[in-house]
Amino acid sequence: MKISPADAPWSEVSHNVAIRKQVFVSNGEVPNITQFARSVFAPGQVAPGHSHEDMWEVFLVTSGVLTVEVDGAVHRLEAGASITLAPKEVHELRNEGPEELHLTYFGILSSD
Known part of the structure; x- marks a missing residue:
């Protein structure tokens, strides 16, 4: 169990390996949650257009401005x-x- 950001290592976001993220809950740790994480985007960074077949995503902007x-x-x-x-x-x-953009987000597998 990860309790604080200091306990979670930084890794890459799959849609753009230059964007950093910390995963607090990984896929399989909590039913139907694919991950609970935060990401940091430097100015100009982009996670290119994509979709997920069977996952909802919820993003919370914690600092900066997100263009989605x-x-x-x-x-x-x-x-x-x-x-x-x-x-x-x-x-x-x-x-x-x-400025840097900080996002907190989680994914939820669809029950459909």
């Missing part, structure tokens, strides 16, 4: 805002601002 494109619609989310993405929604996450 979901099925062609662009949204700007500031610190404190969140967005929930359904399975099969194509989404791209971008840090278009001058």
